Amino acid sequence: MSSVAARTARDLTRITTGRSRDRTPGSLIFLGGLWFSLFFGVMVLIVLIVTTAIDGAPRFDGALFTAYDSTLAPERTGFRAGILGSIWLMFTTAVLAVPLGIAAALYLEEFADNGRWYNRFIEVNLQNLAAVPSVVYGLLAVAVMALMGFERKGIVLGGAIALAMLILPVIIITTREAVRAVPTEIRHGSLALGATVLQTTWRQTLPSAVPGIATGTILGLSRAIGEAAPLLLIGLAGAVRFDPAGIFSPVTALPIQIYSMTSQSQEAYQQAASAAIIVLLVMILSLNALAIFIRNKFQRSW
């Protein structure tokens, strides 16, 4: 009896770990194919990052962060405006998108009657929205800004509206999943003690789901920080020589600066752009690391 169980367990481990002793030609070819795919994917990424880092190596200096971009001295051009602009855009986007997204997700998960056709309609369209190309959100944001009567649209608010709309579906979907993962017993316990649905959601469900929500939101923001297309459409300029000073201040963003710099032919700009790409990657990676940290630190299992 016990030997049978042991054998099954061993077979299971073999299959799940892929350390099968099956050495027929077919399985070897298959294994080779898998390895090649993995190798290809990872190599492309490594080659890209390494070549970009090498191209940008001469420019990892202080001026890269503290100087504005320069036509008169291309070798001292910097990304101060882009880096600060991206940070401003991030915060404004978060302020716009996070409360809206969490509220919408809570409604759909806790209050909405899933039997109604309009709620199902909203659900289907949320999934679709998450897959809409980012350029479209740029157009939408232009229309929103025009409706609000802004003649000049390339400001922090305009960019943030575009990015907020872009990541809203992502926030809603991840928040819903986080809220759904909270055990029903917690809600039942709260309701049984006499709390209203609102109290239960606000004091029990939502706080329990915060780690999941935070992770999803940060991942959404890290997607937004790398976007250039919607920001180009809203009219963010490539060259700005002042720091953003409010949500109505004209602004540029790091991806936009990189874009406008790579289209200029001088060697110095190409180097600066490569260095800025690495800076952008580091920003995105640290956001993702923060998300992983929050998930590991606060995640609980019921």
Place this chain on the structure above:
Amino acid sequence: MKRTSYSRALVPAVAALALALTACGGGAAGGGASGTVAVDGSSTVFPMSNAAYELLSEESPGVQVTVGASGTGGGFEKFCSGETDISDASRPIKDEEAEVCKKNDVEFTELQVATDALTIVAHKDLAVDCLTTDQLIKLWGPNSKVDNWKQLDPSFPDQEIKLFGPGTDSGTYDYLAADVIADESESTRKDYEASEDDNVLVQGVSGTPGGTGYFGYTYFEENADSLKALAIDDGDGCVEPSAETAQAGEYTPLARPLFIYTNNAKYTGNEAVATYTDFYIENLEAIAEAAQYIPLSEDQYAETQSALEGIGS
């Protein structure tokens, strides 16, 4: 209950952030004029407008300029809807574009700021001095198979052609492809040595017998002793590239004027736009040289100046 402290902390944090964001929206400090100027348009003029801003920002840091490069056409679209204050252009405004401006009550003034010229260079010993525009297109066209000078003209030497030119990202490439060759593909042939570094092109052409290539005129000027420039015959005889022939509009089709268009109402109504434009025109020669274009001749400069003075009145 540790859990509730989450939400309690979150709400004021978000509120404080929102407050901080709006509170920072104060005016900019600095001497002289202040305000914002929106510039957009041709990526060819972009380095000039950006250099003008860079020089101005030392003098009056209160003037905040955003310079975009969405192309001449894209720039006029925004300009004529009143979105931008100044539009950069590498060609004069088209009638249909001016029509849109008129419909939106945008009155503008055209100011020429510099001349952009390409130079076709060749190895010093090459026994060719002049190309017609047709020969140039035959040589550089997207489907060109020409690999010997003889194929262009029977009187040319029997010598292999080696081509050098800027990469497809460069504005110089765009100029030759879209404005000189000007067929549907908007591209040149692809079998040439491409480099974004003009030094590499100079070394390539000067070190290869039978070599030819092209880049901006100002760059040729700096290297005139190691290369020779081919004259261009656009139907009125061979014209040598020079600052004078380019300015005079004789060196066609390889020279073109560059413009900025200023919104008159914004110029008179917005102190920052006026400061920026005046500074731009005042320092035009230095700015054109910084961006490696041919500065205006004295007559042209006088014309631009009087056009600028005409805005206020």
